[in-house]
Amino acid sequence: NEFYHKDVTRFLKHQSMHQLFSKNTHSFVASFVEEIGVENYIFISKKQLESAVMKESAEVKELISSIFNAYSSINDFLERILKVIDLLKEEVTGLEKEYLFRFYTVFTQLKTLQKTYEYFTDLKTLSLFFKQLIASETLSFQGEPLRGLQLMGMLETRVLDFENIILTSTNEGVLPAGSQQNSFIPFDVKLAFGLPTYREKDAIFSYHFFRLIQRAKNIFILYNTEHDAFGSGEKSRFVTQLEMMRSDIVHKNIAPKVIPSKTALKEVSKNEATLARLKELAIKGISPSALTNYLHNPISFYKQKILKIKEYDEVEETVAFNTLGTVVHEALDELYTPFVGKFLSQAIVTEMQKGAKDLVTKHFKLQFKNGDLTTGKNRLIFEVANRFVANFLSKEVDLLKGDKNQLKIIATEENLAAEIKIEGIDFPIKLHGQVDRVDELNGVLRIIDYKTGMVSATNLRVPEFENLRDEKHLKAIQVLLYAYLFTKSKNYNFSKPLEAGIYSFKNLNSGFLGIDFAQARKAPDTRITAEKLDAFMVEIKKYILEIYTPTLDFIEPA
Structure with missing residues (x-):
C-alpha cells in the first residue's frame, strides 16, 4: 500500500493528468509535491493520497483510486486502465485522442486475450505483451491533401x-x-524456385522513382556525402543514372556553417529594485557564508540574496552532506550547552560519550525525516556521523588527561552581530553569524568553527590580506569574520590571547587548526590582534563596497 515518491510525482505532474485536473487541483498537486519534498517522504501511502484528494472533484478521486488502489486480478487492472483512458479522452486534443485510441485498442486486445485464455498471471507478463503490441501500432498523421x-x-x-x-x-x-x-x-533458393528477390524490389522502386519525376517542374534531390551510421555516403544509382541521361542538372554542395558559440559570462546590472533589496539586506545582516558566496560567485549571491531563490526541497533518499553536517553540529551543541560557563573535566567528557550516539540518532530523525537509517548508504553515513562525534570527544578526553590543560566553554552556537560603516555607503551595514563554539584553553580564547569536510592547515594560512578573494582563503575569511563579530559584540579588549580556527572532522589528528598569519617558512603566528582584524576588515569593506556600488555589475566568474 505504499508507492515510490518519484512514481507518484511523475504521475501527478504528467501533462495528460494536468489537462484533467482543474485549476484548483493544480494547486493541490503543487502543495502535495512540495509536502513530499519537505517531509522527505520516500514512500507514500494510499492513505496519504486519499487524504490529499479529499477536497477534489469526484473525477479526480476516481482517477487516483483507479491508479493507486490494489487490484484483485489482471482483468480488474485492465478495466481500470480503460477507465482512465475514458476519463482522459474528454480533455485532450484531436492528435492526443488518436494516441488514446491506439492505447485503448491495445488494452482492449489484451483484455480479450485475458478473458479468452487467462494467460496473464502477473503484471510482468502483461507488460511484455503490451510492449510487443504497442511496438506494432502506427499513428496516421493526416493533413490537408490539397x-x-x-x-x-x-x-x-x-x-x-x-x-x-x-x-x-x-x-x-x-x-x-x-x-x-x-x-x-536464402537468396539462392529464391533464384532456384523463381521467387522474387531484392532485384525485383529494386526494379519496382526504380519504376516509381522515374515515374514520380517525369512530370515535375522542380525537382530537388538530397543525399548525404558523409559516411555515418545511416549510410555509406554514396549517392543512389538512380541519381547517377539521371546524371548520365540529362545535362540540365545543377549540383550544389551544402554544408552548415558551424560557428562555435562563445558562452558569455552572466552579467546582472543593479537597478533600483536590486539596490532596494541590498539595502534591506544591510538591515537584516550579511553573514560570513553570504560574503564568501559573493567572492566565489557573484551571480550565486544575486540569486540567493536578491532574487531570494530557495533550493528546491528534494526527497533525500540518501543522506545529503549538508544534513550530515547539521546533525553533527546539533549533537555537539546539545552535548556542550549544559556546560557553558564551566570548566570541562575528563570525567564530564567521558559522561558525554555515553549519550552521544542517542543524540546523533535523535538529530538524524529530526533532519532526515521519514528516512531509513538501518540499511545501505544511509547506515554508513549514520555510522560516519557517530564516528565523527565519538572521535571528537576522544580528542577532548586526551586533551584533558592529567589536568595539564584547563578548558572552559564560553559559548556554543551563539549568534553574533555588529554594524560597520563603509565610506561610499550612506547607511550602516550589519554583519551577523552563528559561531559554533567559543572556549578558553589555558587562558587562550578560541573561536571555533566545526567542518565535517576536509580542511588542512594550508587552507588557513593568511600571510597577507590583499589576496583574500582567492578561493583557498574562503574558509579563513569565515573564521576571521566570526572572530571580528565576537570582539565587537562582546567589546573584547584583547586582554587574553585570541585565536580562531577550525576543527575538521576528516582531519581530527591535526587537532585545532588556527588561522596562521606567518610568512612562508616562519614560525606559526596564530594570535589575533586588534591591528590584524583592522587590516582584515579593510579588505572586507572593499568587497562589501563592490556589492553596494550601483555601477558595478554582478558578473559570473570565468
Whole structure:
C-alpha cells in the first residue's frame, strides 16, 4: 500500500493528468509535491493520497483510486486502465485522442486475450505483451491533401503527379534499399524456385522513382556525402543514372556553417529594485557564508540574496552532506550547552560519550525525516556521523588527561552581530553569524568553527590580506569574520590571547587548526590582534563596497 515518491510525482505532474485536473487541483498537486519534498517522504501511502484528494472533484478521486488502489486480478487492472483512458479522452486534443485510441485498442486486445485464455498471471507478463503490441501500432498523421507540404513515402506517390518534389535520403542503401531482405529463405533458393528477390524490389522502386519525376517542374534531390551510421555516403544509382541521361542538372554542395558559440559570462546590472533589496539586506545582516558566496560567485549571491531563490526541497533518499553536517553540529551543541560557563573535566567528557550516539540518532530523525537509517548508504553515513562525534570527544578526553590543560566553554552556537560603516555607503551595514563554539584553553580564547569536510592547515594560512578573494582563503575569511563579530559584540579588549580556527572532522589528528598569519617558512603566528582584524576588515569593506556600488555589475566568474 505504499508507492515510490518519484512514481507518484511523475504521475501527478504528467501533462495528460494536468489537462484533467482543474485549476484548483493544480494547486493541490503543487502543495502535495512540495509536502513530499519537505517531509522527505520516500514512500507514500494510499492513505496519504486519499487524504490529499479529499477536497477534489469526484473525477479526480476516481482517477487516483483507479491508479493507486490494489487490484484483485489482471482483468480488474485492465478495466481500470480503460477507465482512465475514458476519463482522459474528454480533455485532450484531436492528435492526443488518436494516441488514446491506439492505447485503448491495445488494452482492449489484451483484455480479450485475458478473458479468452487467462494467460496473464502477473503484471510482468502483461507488460511484455503490451510492449510487443504497442511496438506494432502506427499513428496516421493526416493533413490537408490539397494544400501545403505533403510528407509521403515512395509507395504513396503512385499514380500521383506533382509540380515540386523534394526527395530526401537518396543514398545507396536507402533508395533502393539494396540486398537487405527480411526473409528466412536464402537468396539462392529464391533464384532456384523463381521467387522474387531484392532485384525485383529494386526494379519496382526504380519504376516509381522515374515515374514520380517525369512530370515535375522542380525537382530537388538530397543525399548525404558523409559516411555515418545511416549510410555509406554514396549517392543512389538512380541519381547517377539521371546524371548520365540529362545535362540540365545543377549540383550544389551544402554544408552548415558551424560557428562555435562563445558562452558569455552572466552579467546582472543593479537597478533600483536590486539596490532596494541590498539595502534591506544591510538591515537584516550579511553573514560570513553570504560574503564568501559573493567572492566565489557573484551571480550565486544575486540569486540567493536578491532574487531570494530557495533550493528546491528534494526527497533525500540518501543522506545529503549538508544534513550530515547539521546533525553533527546539533549533537555537539546539545552535548556542550549544559556546560557553558564551566570548566570541562575528563570525567564530564567521558559522561558525554555515553549519550552521544542517542543524540546523533535523535538529530538524524529530526533532519532526515521519514528516512531509513538501518540499511545501505544511509547506515554508513549514520555510522560516519557517530564516528565523527565519538572521535571528537576522544580528542577532548586526551586533551584533558592529567589536568595539564584547563578548558572552559564560553559559548556554543551563539549568534553574533555588529554594524560597520563603509565610506561610499550612506547607511550602516550589519554583519551577523552563528559561531559554533567559543572556549578558553589555558587562558587562550578560541573561536571555533566545526567542518565535517576536509580542511588542512594550508587552507588557513593568511600571510597577507590583499589576496583574500582567492578561493583557498574562503574558509579563513569565515573564521576571521566570526572572530571580528565576537570582539565587537562582546567589546573584547584583547586582554587574553585570541585565536580562531577550525576543527575538521576528516582531519581530527591535526587537532585545532588556527588561522596562521606567518610568512612562508616562519614560525606559526596564530594570535589575533586588534591591528590584524583592522587590516582584515579593510579588505572586507572593499568587497562589501563592490556589492553596494550601483555601477558595478554582478558578473559570473570565468
